Amino acid sequence: xxxxYEYFKKTLNEKLFEDSYSDLIKKIAEYPERYIGLxxxxxxxxxxxxxxxxxxxxxxxxxxxxxxxRYFEASGFKLHDKRFxxxxxxxxxxxxxxSKGDTLYMIEQKVRDDHDSTKKAGQFDNFxxxxxxxxxRYSGVNIIPIMxxxxxxxxxxxxxxxxxxxxxxxxxGCSPRLFYGExxxxxxxxxxxxxxxxxxxxxxxxxxxxxxLPDMPEINFDNNAEAxxxxxxxxxxxxxxxxxxxxxxxxxxxxxxxPDNKVLNMLCDYFMSKHEPxxxxxxxxxxxxx
Numbered sequence: 001x002x003x004x005y006e007y008f009k010k011t012l013n014e015k016l017f018e019d020s021y022s023d024l025i026k027k028i029a030e031y032p033e034r035y036i037g038l039x040x041x042x043x044x045x046x047x048x049x050x051x052x053x054x055x056x057x058x059x060x061x062x063x064x065x066x067x068x069x070r071y072f073e074a075s076g077f078k079l080h081d082k083r084f085x086x087x088x089x090x091x092x093x094x095x096x097x098x099s100k101g102d103t104l105y106m107i108e109q110k111v112r113d114d115h116d117s118t119k120k121a122g123q124f125d126n127f128x129x130x131x132x133x134x135x136x137r138y139s140g141v142n143i144i145p146i147m148x149x150x151x152x153x154x155x156x157x158x159x160x161x162x163x164x165x166x167x168x169x170x171x172x173g174c175s176p177r178l179f180y181g182e183x184x185x186x187x188x189x190x191x192x193x194x195x196x197x198x199x200x201x202x203x204x205x206x207x208x209x210x211x212x213l214p215d216m217p218e219i220n221f222d223n224n225a226e227a228x229x230x231x232x233x234x235x236x237x238x239x240x241x242x243x244x245x246x247x248x249x250x251x252x253x254x255x256x257x258x259p260d261n262k263v264l265n266m267l268c269d270y271f272m273s274k275h276e277p278x279x280x281x282x283x284x285x286x287x288x289x290x
Contacts, residue, residue, distance in 0.1 A: 002074050008067065008205045009212070015063035016056050021221060022235060028176065028253055040113045044252050045219065052217040055258045061071050061111045064150060065095050071198045072098050080104070080283040086133035094130055100193050104143045106134055108275060112151040113158065113180070121158045123165045131174070145176045146191070152181025224260035232263075237278045240267075244285035248253065256290060261290040 014260070028035060035047045042050070075081055077098040086092050096107035108127050115123060124147075131145040145168075147161060158178070165176040177184075184190050185199040220230040243249055256265050264286055271283035 002071055002157065002195075002201055003067075003148050003205075005205055005208065008029065009209050011067060011070075012060075012063050012209055015066060020055065021230065022232045024048070024219075024257075025232050025235060025243070027051065029239045032242075032246055032249050032253075036252045045115050047257050048219050048253075048256060049217055052219065055216070058110075061109075064111065068200070069096060069098075071202070072096065075195050075198065076100065077105075077193075084133070084137060086129070087136045090129075090133075092130055092133055094134075095228055097134075102142055103193075104138055104141050105146060105191070106131060106132070106143060107146045107148055109150065111149070111150040112154045113156050113161075114154050115157060120160055124161060128164075128168055130189075131168075131172070131176075131230055135172070142193075143172060143174065146179065146184070147176070148179045148184050150181060153181070155180055169258060192248045219257055220259060221257045222260040222262040225260075225266065228263050229266040229270075233267060237276075237282060240282050240285075244289065246281065250289055258289075 008259040032039070034051070035044045040047060062097065069070070069079065077100050080099065082095070082096045082097045083091070083093045090171050094106055095109040096105070098105055108123075110123075127145065128146055131143065134143050134145075147165075149155075158180075161178050165178055168174065168176050179190070182196075182199040185194045185196045190196075220223065254264075268290070271279040271286065274280070
């Protein structure tokens with residue numbers, strides 16, 4: 001065992017679900033037409049669920065970046081600052097950047113290879129830009145640029161990436177690598193200093209973690225009223241004004257996310273306890289909703 005399962009599970013849950021209620025509230029306030037627009041082929045509840053699941057997909061990729069960083073660190077690799085300014089003053093960020101001995105590993109880590117033709121070109125251009133910036137920052141260091149797609153069930157653009165890597169190898173005299181899933185950890189063909197136990201443990205933990213997930217994301221905020229209230233109570237008054245002055249949101253969204261008025265009643269009491277007049281105004285709006 002490299003990482004503890006409880007730590008693994010806690011990390012994923014925090015990265016995926018932390019601030020998810022407040023994020024959804026802010027999106028509804030800023031872009032209500034995404035959920036209640038007449039020219040939407042879905043009802044508000046369906047769109048809310050879709051929004052949450054899409055957010056979880058994005059956050060899942062970020063969570064896995066953090067998890068694998070912990071694995072590499074626990075395996076004896078030295079972590080380097082992943083954010084830096086390039087030679088032309090561009091703010092760059094690399095998914096994984098670490099070293100062992102005299103070799104620096106740069107990994108662009110994605111969950112799956114499913115980009116369309118435009119995005120795949122832009123993604124590789126970005127990959128090459130970061131590699132070149134690293135060669136300027138770490139002059140004389142052996143840098144291995146790696147593109148790694150974690151889900152090996154999709155290899156949509158594999159031939160394209162191989163072709164681009166061959167050109168990159170010729171142009172820069174480097175050895176770029178393309179991996180899918182566990183191939184990065186294989187003793188033969190993978191990265192020599194990586195431990196295959198990392199992959200095996202990750203798969204085992206992910207299988208155990210997925211059993212704990214609900215079948216559908218929770219969009220009834222009143223089912224977890226106290227936790228939701230604590231998370232959203234200090235959002236900007238501007239956010240609440242946009243929500244509470246939009247009749248369509250109140251009529252179509254509030255019955256879905258606040259069906260029992262538990263959170264709304266907590267917000268009303270909280271706003272009334274504040275000294276600023278703006279909160280008393282918000283409390284009156286809330287009172288009209290419950």
